[in-house]
Amino acid sequence: MGFQPVVKRSVSEDVFEQIVSDVLSGELAAGAALPSERQLAEQLRVSRPAVREALQRLSAAGLVAVRQGDATTVLDYRRGSGLEVLPRLLVQGGELQPAVARSVLEARLHNGPKIAELAARRAGVGAAARVRADLDRIVAELAAEQDPVRLQLHALEFWDRIVDAADSIAFRLMFSMLRAAYEPVLTALAPVMSAEVGNAAGYRDLAAAIVSGRPEEAADRARALLGPATAALLDILGD
The missing domain is CATH 1.10.10.10 (Winged helix-like DNA-binding domain superfamily/Winged helix DNA-binding domain)
Known part of the structure; x- marks a missing residue:
């Protein structure tokens, strides 16, 4: 126990x-x-x-x-x-609420590519070097990690750095609340998320597009990374 x-x-x-x-x-x-x-x-x-x-x-x-x-x-x-009630709505009475989970996943798939695009547009030369160092470190940690929950935490850190690079307070606040809603159910979601968070090559490609200043490619890479797990989770939730 x-x-x-x-x-x-x-x-x-x-x-x-x-x-x-x-x-x-x-x-x-x-x-x-x-x-x-x-x-x-x-x-x-x-x-x-x-x-x-x-x-x-x-x-x-x-x-x-x-x-x-x-x-x-x-x-x-x-x-x-506001979004601060989202974590409370997602898990009520110790149970995941499917309708709320669906809306979180939809927001994740919609916002992720745009955040990646903005990060690629706004990361200047100096900032790109710092972002590259952070993302390279996190991708290496993703590639070496085996624990399914820690893999998700590394992935969240990866996206946290991208949100910073996007330099959007609106997306920062949304990400913080979505993360607060997501973290309590990491263990429950581990089986479905394993393919995504275990895709170190996908994270590496997304990082490369961002630090190289290729916004359209960054958006496409983010969509390709987030799409399969989102679709699988929505299928499980019966959407």
Whole structure:
């Protein structure tokens, strides 16, 4: 049995997590009114300041609307929240959510080639040398690695460097959230991802296109690298 580290959380964090879970699972539907701060404190057996802090965080996350003197209302997270809720949506109750996984894979296949193209366009001479050194090191690690989970971590590091080279804050934020959603399910996805992350030659070709400043080829190489595993995963998910 593998033991997991015990994470110490504050009372307000526990309140926040409980309500977030209910909102994202649909147990608390959009438009529903939460009990008052006092009632929540009584039901959860916590202090009102802890409830107040949790509600403020929920409001900042776009999950509820807090109005002074009025009921706190659940919002539609699809319209009011950002990518930060994606990791919570992907795995709920310890289970992978197929519809969310499908959307993550679609975003991955759509964004990857464009990020590679931008990296090839924007990596200057000096930057290209640094990018080449980083990518060459990671490709060598991919070629030598046998562990299926560590292979995926090396692949994530490879893409992290490419996102940096693309110099796009929008893609950086999207990548960070997609990575946060993906990392908790590395072990579960290892069998399907093995062909992709074990394709050191594919990563090497993509790196060469980027550092040589060939954007169209970089996009094609990225698409060829990401496409097969994405198609296989979508097939498993029944899409």
